Every structure is written in C-alpha cells, then in structure tokens.
Amino acid sequence: MITTDILIIGAGPTGLFTVFEAGLLQLKCHLIDALGQPGGQCSELYPKKPIYDIPGYPEVLAGDLVDNLMKQIEPFQPGFTLGERAETIERTEDDFFIVTTNKGTKHKAKVVAIAGGLGSFEPRKPEIPGIEKFEDKGVAYLVKEPEQYRDKRVVIAGGGDSALDWSIFLAEIASEVHLVHRRNEFRGALDSVEKVIELKKKGKIKVYTPAEVNAIKGGDRLEAISLENVQTGLSTEIDCDAFIPLFGLSPKLGPLSDWGLEIEKNAIKVDNTLDYQTNIPGVYAIGDVNTYPGKLKLILCGFHEATLMCQSAYQRIHPDKKYVMKYTTVGGVSGFDGSKKEAPKAVVKTLD
C-alpha cells in the first residue's frame, strides 16, 4: 500500500504543479498515470509544439514545460505509479481514500486530486469483426513485453511512429514481421522510415500498402489475418501468431465516470467559488478534467486551480492548524530531500 497526503490522478502539467504547491505546505504527493511517462498530453501528443500562453514564458515547447515542472517539483520527491490506470475508489472508516489501479496497486490518502485531463489514454481499436475475441489471444494494442514475440510471426498495422518503431524492433526477434498500412506513405521520424525501407529490402519486414486488415481467423487463438489491398480490392491471407494494430491513443474518462462524481459534458463538476472540490468531500478535480461556469481548458488555469485546491487540502489534512500563505521570495523552498532554496540576503552596509 502506497500512502501519501495528496493522491494525484494524472501526471500532466496540472498534476505536476500540484506537487509543488502541496510541497510548499509540507504535504507529500503521489501521482498515478496511465501513460508510461509524466507530462500527459504535453509529452504524449505534442512535445515539440510551442505554447505561447504560459505566464512568464514568451514561448516554451510542451516537452520543455514538462521537463521544467519535473525539475521544479524534484525537491518534493513525488512518487509515481506510471503505466497504470486508476480504477476504483473507496473510503475507509477513518476517512481515508483507497484508490486501486487496473494492476491492483493500492494507494491511500486523505485527499484525492483528479487532474485527469481528457481522461486516460487508451489505444484506439480498429473495427474488425470479432477482434475482441482474440484480445490477449494473439491480438494486442500495445507492445508490453517484446520478448513474447521471439520467433513468432507478427503482423503490425498502422502508419505512424509506433508502427514503424515496433516493426524495426521486432524484425530482430520475430521470425516474420508484416507491416500493413492503408496508405503508401508512412509518417514517422526520417530515420525510422529509412530503417524500415532498409529492412524491407533485406526481406526482414514485408510491407503491404495500401491495405487494410479486414478479417481475423482462428480457433482458441489467432491463426491468420486477411487483408485487402484498398486499390485493387485483392485479398491476401497471412498466417500469423500475433496481430498488433497501432493506431494511436485516444483519451477516455473511463472508470472515473463510475466513481459517483457529478459529471456534466464529459467533465467533473466542481465548486469553483472555493476550492475545486467535487460532490465527494475530499475529492477534488483540477485542470482540463473539471467544469464550472466559465471554465477554460488552459494549462495556466489548471495551475491556479491546483494552488487553491492545495490550501483546501491542507485544511482537510490538518483541521487544527492555521496556515498563513508565505511568498516563496520570503520563505524560500524547503525540499523533503533536505534542499533549501532561498533569496540571497541583501547586503546592509554604510556607504562611507
């Protein structure tokens, strides 16, 4: 069981900044995110895109913003449960919350802050009849353990970076790699595209374009897929042990919608007059995941919401303590790692 003061669901910019504001109040944080790395959309969707409306930054790349936030919160030693999706929430008798992930990891905290953005990123599944039947029986939407494809016949579908990169990687360990894409062009980093061309020439990857997988065959397990050339209409059947469709990720509110939270327009309703608390006392929602009159889904609004939320969380965790907000220019920043940052003292001296 992981215990912390504030359990943050979602490690995007809002979730990360919450660690800083909580840290100033000497509260510890732990973050859960379905993605394998922190940063949320900023890292997953548009790391190389510039953002122009972060106060104090005329221009900052989304990926750099995440790096800076990670550096800013480092002294507060946040914990991370990455690659797992928060699945269920329960309240204990002594008024703590226990949040369990899809992999069974349990987290206990007095306060839960949902900073889930648009939801957790789930793989987009192609509509091929009967594909669900073969999930985990040859069909996978993510490559979790590449070793399981050793000496196997693998079909990959998709035309983006992940389809290219996994084709290259698996070409070394699988016995056969077939890459199917709807267009003749592939979209990916130049060196990945060149590598695939090279492997294709060597016969290590067989490429089928413009084609789509339209049927899956097998008994208990996947045995073959059938694809159709979208130009000629000709069908080809490929005997295979694994089929990996890689069509990107799309965000889904998912299990959060079963937590008893008040939901409006695919977002969680909060009290914006005070502290961004949801209808469940002790559960807050901040950043893109919440809604209230006049809501704007901007990173800078998420930062503000996180800051006010932490004040309320402090009161909930320490009901008997009085807290007076201190400027970082006055109080400095004292990390849980023993580090201390503060403004240098001015020199006071007579001028003669």
Next chain:
Amino acid sequence: MSDVTLHITDRRGELHTVEAPTDMNMNLMEVIRSYEIEAEGTVGICGGMAMCASCQCYVESEHALDEASDEEEAMLSEAFHVKENSRLGCQIPITEVLDGLKVTVAPES
C-alpha cells in the same frame, strides 16, 4: 464581413443549419463545438492541432476547399471510418467560400 450558412449533419443523422462568422478566425471544428452539435469532449479533443481525428467530417458539397496539409493527410491515414471526402474540421477555416457547405460529422472512434 458576413456570416456564412453551414449545413452540418450530426452523428445521429440530424441536420443543423447554422450561421458561422468569417471574421473570428474560427474553423469548422470550433463551429461544431460552439453550437454544441456533438457532446462536449467528443470533438476537437486535441484542440485543433490535427493530432486526433475526433473532428473528422465528410464534405458532401462541391466547395473548393484548400488542400489538406501533410499533417492532416497523415492523421487521416491513421484514422478510422475514412472516406474519399474525409477532412479534419479543425483544418477548415471559416471563410466566405464556405457558404452553403454541407458536411456530416464522422462517427466517434
């Protein structure tokens, strides 16, 4: 500048005829959102960067639209339910040439 009239069929098949301004730097995805033609959070998920295909539309009239950019083409090549006349709404700026445009919002995926 004047408004243009757009005929947008939603995912349930209902037709919405709406007025859209040409002087507010809007795109088709934003028009769909501002009139709440589809449920919030199901269109324009990436905010208009051509990085998801949640605003995919089928263009059903003969309007001369600007060609799709490489980024839009790349996104459409990975999207589902793509047809010959598929476009991303976020990549279609609202200008006077769009007056009378007919589109249908593609299914959610």
